[in-house]
Amino acid sequence: MANAFAHIELTTSDLGAAKKFYKKLFAWKLTDTPMGPGAGVYTMIAPGKGPGGGMQAQPMAQAPVTWLPYVEVDDVKKTMAKAEKAGAKVVVARMDIGKNGVIGIFIDPAGAMLGVWSKAKPAKKGAKK
Secondary structure, eight states: OOOOEEEEEEEESOHHHHHHHHHHHSOOEEEEEEOSTTSOEEEEEEOSSSOEEEEEEOSSTTSOOEEEEEEEOSOHHHHHHHHHHTTOEEEEEEEEOGGGOEEEEEEOTTSOEEEEEEOOOOOOTTOOO
16 A cells, blocks of 8 residues: 555544635535534535545534645555654544544654545454444
């Protein structure tokens, strides 16, 4: 695997204003997806070419307003362990995002934040749901 950038995500203090701004600025297709009861929406970004992305309101007050790129990896858990061993600070060790896969987030030794993502594993035949 070449570990390409796979997704770029905006966390913002005003999701409505961000959607309005980026819709005017770029020819992106924006699609809202409910995140669950009381959790608001996640707006998927389809840029037409290149990695896709998303926008979300700050999930907690201390979450930075920033763009966060995600790199595709084979195994989030192993990659996060490797990053930590190399000096990274783990922010999100592993989070299952359902049919969309698994993510992890770390801060590298210089202070830059980066996410990693792997595809959801297909259900095993005969496995109970």
